[in-house]
Amino acid sequence: MKQSGVTSTPAPSVTAPLGLLLDVDGPVASPVSRSIGIPSIVSDLVLLAGAGVPIAFITGRSDAFIRDEVITPLLAAGLGEALARPATSMFGVFEKGAVWAPVTADGLGDIVVDEAVALPKAVVDELRELVASEFSDTMFFDETKHAMVSVEQRTDVSREVYLPTQERFNDASFAVLERHGIGVRLGDREAPDAAGQVPFRLDPTIISTDIESVLLDKDRGAERALEYFAASGPLPTLWRSVGDSRSDYLMADHLHSAGYDVAHVDVRPLDGILDRPYDIITEGELIHDEAGAAFLGHWVTKLGLR
Structure with missing residues (x-):
C-alpha cells in the first residue's frame, strides 16, 4: 500500500468523446445484493473503457470492496485487454476521497491514503x-x-x-x-x-x-479523479455523473464549476431531484442498477460500440 505520491498513466493520443464519474452502490452494484447483478453493466463498462472513455468510480466504499465486487468481474470480462490499449484510463476514489488508486490492465493499482x-x-x-x-x-x-x-x-x-x-x-x-x-x-x-x-x-x-x-464528499472525489485524468492529457469537454443519493450531485457540481459540459444521471429520483444549473437525467421508471444499465447501454449504442 502506497501512502503518498501520484501514479501516472500513459498519455492518450486523442481526446475522448465522454468522461464518466460513477457512484457504485445504486447505479453499478445493487444496493440489495451489494454486487453487480446485471451482466450488461460489466460488458458495457469494458466497451466504454476500451473506447477511451475515462471512467472513475467515486464511492464511499473501500478499495477492497471495489477490487472484489467491481474490478474482478470487469477483468473477467476483458477489462485488462481494454485498458492495455492506448488512450484508456480508469480510476477509483474510495471512502469519498480519502483513498484512491488507478485501475490498470492488471487490476487495482497501489492505493494512496490521506491519513489527515x-x-x-x-x-x-x-x-x-x-x-x-x-x-x-x-x-x-x-x-x-482506512480513514472513515x-x-x-x-x-x-x-x-x-x-x-x-x-x-x-x-x-x-x-x-x-x-x-x-x-x-x-x-x-x-x-x-x-x-x-x-x-x-x-x-x-x-x-x-x-x-x-x-467533513472534508470528504463526492466533489472531493471528482476533483481527485479529474486531476488524475488531466495528468494524461486533454480531458473530454462532455461529462456525465451518475448516482443514487443527493450527495452524488456534488460530482456534477464540481464538473460544472470547472467549466465542463455536464449532466447528472439520478437513478433514485423519488428521493427528490435537486435544482441545478445543468441537466438532470432520469431513466423513466427505472431505478438503481437497472437505470445505471440503461444509461451505460445508451452510450455504448451512441458511440457505436455495439
Whole structure:
C-alpha cells in the first residue's frame, strides 16, 4: 500500500468523446445484493473503457470492496485487454476521497491514503466494540476502511428492522465521538470540540452509517479523479455523473464549476431531484442498477460500440 505520491498513466493520443464519474452502490452494484447483478453493466463498462472513455468510480466504499465486487468481474470480462490499449484510463476514489488508486490492465493499482482525514484509532476501536456488543444482530463493522468508519446493514436483515436500529446506533456513536472530544455533526445536531470546531460527521445512508471527516464528499472525489485524468492529457469537454443519493450531485457540481459540459444521471429520483444549473437525467421508471444499465447501454449504442 502506497501512502503518498501520484501514479501516472500513459498519455492518450486523442481526446475522448465522454468522461464518466460513477457512484457504485445504486447505479453499478445493487444496493440489495451489494454486487453487480446485471451482466450488461460489466460488458458495457469494458466497451466504454476500451473506447477511451475515462471512467472513475467515486464511492464511499473501500478499495477492497471495489477490487472484489467491481474490478474482478470487469477483468473477467476483458477489462485488462481494454485498458492495455492506448488512450484508456480508469480510476477509483474510495471512502469519498480519502483513498484512491488507478485501475490498470492488471487490476487495482497501489492505493494512496490521506491519513489527515482519518478518525483517531481509539475512537475507531470503541465504535468497533459498540457494534460487536450491541448491534451485531443487524449490522456489521466494515474492516476494510482506512480513514472513515462504516457500519453496514447485514444482508439478512430487512430494511424495516434495520432502520430503527440504525437510529439507535447513530445516537450511540455520536455519543462516543462527543465523549472523546471529537467535534461531530448528525443532521442538525452538533457537538463542537474544545476549539469550537466540528471536523467529523455521521452520514446515514439507506444501508449504512458512515462516520467521516467533513472534508470528504463526492466533489472531493471528482476533483481527485479529474486531476488524475488531466495528468494524461486533454480531458473530454462532455461529462456525465451518475448516482443514487443527493450527495452524488456534488460530482456534477464540481464538473460544472470547472467549466465542463455536464449532466447528472439520478437513478433514485423519488428521493427528490435537486435544482441545478445543468441537466438532470432520469431513466423513466427505472431505478438503481437497472437505470445505471440503461444509461451505460445508451452510450455504448451512441458511440457505436455495439
